[in-house]
Amino acid sequence: MANLLDLTPDVDLKKLAEEHKNSAIVLNFWAAWAKACDQMNDVFAELAKKYTTLKFIKIEAEKFPDICESFEIAAVPAFIILKNGKISDRVDGANAPELTTTISKYAKATADPTIKYSSDQSKATRKVDLNTHLKELINSSPVMAFIKGTPSQPRCGFSRQIVEILNDHKVKFGSFDILTDEEVRQGLKEYSKWPTYPQVYINGELIGGLDVVKEMIDNGEFQSMISNIANSET
Known part of the structure; x- marks a missing residue:
């Protein structure tokens, strides 16, 4: 899938975020030893198939400690949603329903710019x-x-x-x-x-x-x- 990729050392995450500033980027921090990540990786892949307007990136946590630290990743699985290059939302742990709901919200907002990410309360x-x-x-x-x-x-x-x-x-x-x-x-x-x-x-x-x-x-x-x-x- 064009909108799903594994982060490698030659990929500039900041540049990627800039290129997709008009849509959301979903980061999936995972580890091979964590069993909870297996199921969530499958969920992540299915969501990438469904929401093609978003960019989905898998990041093997132990290979990118600096990136993990910058996003305050203390445990895997963890999911970060970037909007305009900044953290807009996050889901920690193997919570497939919450991840699905969160990503769906951003996919709808990308499709319809009039939808707000949060309430209109000041x-x-x-x-x-x-x-x-x-x-x-x-x-x-x-x-x-x-x-x-x-x-x-x-x-x-x-x-x-x-x-x-x-x-x-x-x-x-x-x-x-x-x-x-x-x-x-x-x-x-x-x-x-x-x-x-x-x-x-x-x-x-x-x-x-x-x-x-x-x-x-x-x-x-x-x-x-x-x-x-x-x-x-x-």
Whole structure:
């Protein structure tokens, strides 16, 4: 299929995105060892056959670590939708229904330019509403961890380490899987001015990510903060 290709070192992804700026490009990050990718690769190929107005590109993650890092790919399969050279949407994990729905939306918008990618609600109003939602999430527990996956099934190594640290220190914490809500995932990075995950908050204040938490443990600051929370609850 002309609209489906495997990324190779001689293909310039940025140039390709520029050439197809009037339509969407769907990137499929996969790995040969990940069984979940087998099924999703088949789904990806079928969607490429159906939506010929879009460009579909398979990227073997381990061969292109720099590209994976630039798109914050922490686990495969993962799918990125580019529009005008920028990330417009993403689907993480082997979620065929969500991927199909998302790609269908962009295919329809390409066929009919009058279709909007999002609602007509103003950006300013959406931002206020989102910030209110983010604040509520952050304050939903004295210790709150925004991670990829769940405490019982983390979806990246950094998130797994944060969960292990909190459990090792017997910290009661709430969590939010940022892979389940792209608006929260992107909005929280802007809200907190912290570009990566996981993010840990104590009493509504951002502590930082994995490296910061480890540093605070080394100097005893983390244990002191946790102790203060425990004392305030008794």
